[in-house]
Amino acid sequence: MTSQSEKDELQKTFQSLDKDSNGVLTKDELIEGYKKVFAERSNPELEVQRIIEEVDINNSGQIDFTGSKQIFSL
Numbered sequence: 001m002t003s004q005s006e007k008d009e010l011q012k013t014f015q016s017l018d019k020d021s022n023g024v025l026t027k028d029e030l031i032e033g034y035k036k037v038f039a040e041r042s043n044p045e046l047e048v049q050r051i052i053e054e055v056d057i058n059n060s061g062q063i064d065f066t067g068s069k070q071i072f073s074l
Contacts, residue, residue, distance in 0.1 A: 014068045024062040
């Protein structure tokens with residue numbers, strides 16, 4: 001089970017990635033965040049696409065906060 005402080009931290013991380021504050025993370029927003037965290041890794045577009053395919057159950061191409069919880073547990 002996730003503690004309240006962990007949930008709060010996840011919410012802050014989600015909001016920092018959600019540049020347009022619309023409540024979903026686009027592929028571009030995820031790529032930008034991925035590059036900040038994993039600057040040394042190559043091909044962030046491919047990694048983000050893999051993540052979206054695994055987490056995006058409604059095939060919208062975007063990840064909402066609920067889906068982001070899955071990302072951070074991968």
